[in-house]
Amino acid sequence: MINFIDKHYEKITWFILLLGFILLFVANEYLSIALFSYLIIKSIKFRKSIRTTLQKTPRSTIIIYALGMITLIVTMTVIMLYSSRFIQKYSISIPFQYIYIVIILFSSLIFYIWFMDFLVKLWGKKQASN
Known part of the structure; x- marks a missing residue:
């Protein structure tokens, strides 16, 4: 799963942003799911730099x-x-x-x-x- 996210990071990110923009006007109560998904995808993508920063x-x-x-x-x-x-x-x-x-x-x-x-x-x- 992590390799899939690393390979298709750009597409997943744009999909989540588009979904969040649509949810902003259609269903606000589900916007937190899109925001949380975006945060998870970003943290998975930059996991190595996050780990080194926390260690230093x-x-x-x-x-x-x-x-x-x-x-x-x-x-x-x-x-x-x-x-x-x-x-x-x-x-x-x-x-x-x-x-x-x-x-x-x-x-x-x-x-x-x-x-x-x-x-x-x-x-x-x-x-x-x-």
Whole structure:
């Protein structure tokens, strides 16, 4: 199965993206299946680089990134819950809801990358001074 995915990676990826785009407008409740499948296919394709990166990364850095991701998920949940009340109150149209979600997710991704790099550098300086 893994060899099949390695051989037909491009076709499978485009199929999942097309399926996700169709599900976005037809059946939103099944969109998570397409997204999860895309994540699995990507992780199988790049399994060697993921393994080497995890082996080279110190445990403390992995823990910092994991705690940061948990904090990000909690924060994003709170933001989405409170903003959904605002969206329902003013009955904002669906295309603007998707645009809002993309903006929130993209900005949180940029903030997460910047903040985690800052924390890892700060932790590295702290370890070097000890």
